[in-house]
Amino acid sequence: MKSRLLSIALLMGLPTLTLTATEPYTQNQSPKPDFKLITLPYSTDALAPVISQKTIELHHGKHLKGYVDQVNKLRIQEGFAASSLEEIVLKSKGALFNNAGQLLNHNLYFTQFSPKPKSIKPEGKLKKLIEQQWGTFETFQKEFELLGGKLFGSGWLWLSITPDGKLEISLHQGGESPILKGNKLLLGIDLWEHAYYLDYNNRRSDHLKALWSIIDWSIVSERLQ
Structure with a gap:
């Protein structure tokens, strides 16, 4: 039947369409290697009692591993190989976006902590920007914690910098982040229950306060560059 229709189209001088299989990635572009589960820069028990070993093992080894696996599967199916x-976070939708957003967020989340931070407060350019906008680091901390306590459901609390150089604190549902509007991500706090419930139950505010002692501001400052 298809060959008859093609022959008729050719005889009548009609344009024809060439049907090809959908390619998982653009021609002349090689697929990237699979994304890998990041290696923690500390042992799974190193952040206790702020974040317990059990929480780290579940959060990193199960939840984050699941996001990695889903992104690697879906990126091939949806043309992002x-x-x-x-790029996937900025251009994809649905399940791929949800998992890619969580993967990107968690990669930044786990690498910003240290059992012995090199810097327990912002320094240099970041310190100056925080003081310009909030007056003191302590005032910034209060604003950060206050906004984090307002999230309904699951999501992320972010400190980011806008394209015009202004720091911004923002809340985002699910796996979203301010990268979607062009901001550079500096400090991200996971407010999904799996990040704190084993250790703090429903006391999210206590979890937020405790995290200050393990944030390595030298790492956060590097992201500003």
Whole structure:
């Protein structure tokens, strides 16, 4: 039947369409290697009692591993095999976006902590920007904690910097982040229950307060560059 229709189209001088299988990535672009589960820069018990070993093992080894696996599967199916993680977050939708957003967020989340931070407060350019906008680091901390306590449901609390150089504190549902509007991500706090419930139950505010002691501001400052 298809060959008869094609022959008729050719005889009548009609344009024809060439049907090809959908490619998982753009021609002339090589697929990128699978994304890997990041290696923690500390042992799973190193952040206790702020974050317990059990929480780290579940959060990193199960939840984050699940996001990695889903992104690697879905990126092939949806035509993002040659895309970076950031490109996938910015351009994808649905399940791929949800998992890619969580993967990007968690990669930043786990690497910003240290059992012995090199810097327990912002320094240099970041310190100056925080003081310009909030007056003191302590005032910034209060504003950060206050906003984090307002999230209904699950999501993320972020400190980011806008394209015009202004720091911004923001809340985001699910796996979203201010990267979607062009901001550079500096400090991200996971407010999904799996990040704190084993250790703090429903006391999210206590969890937020405790995290200050393990945030390595030298790492956060590097992200500003």
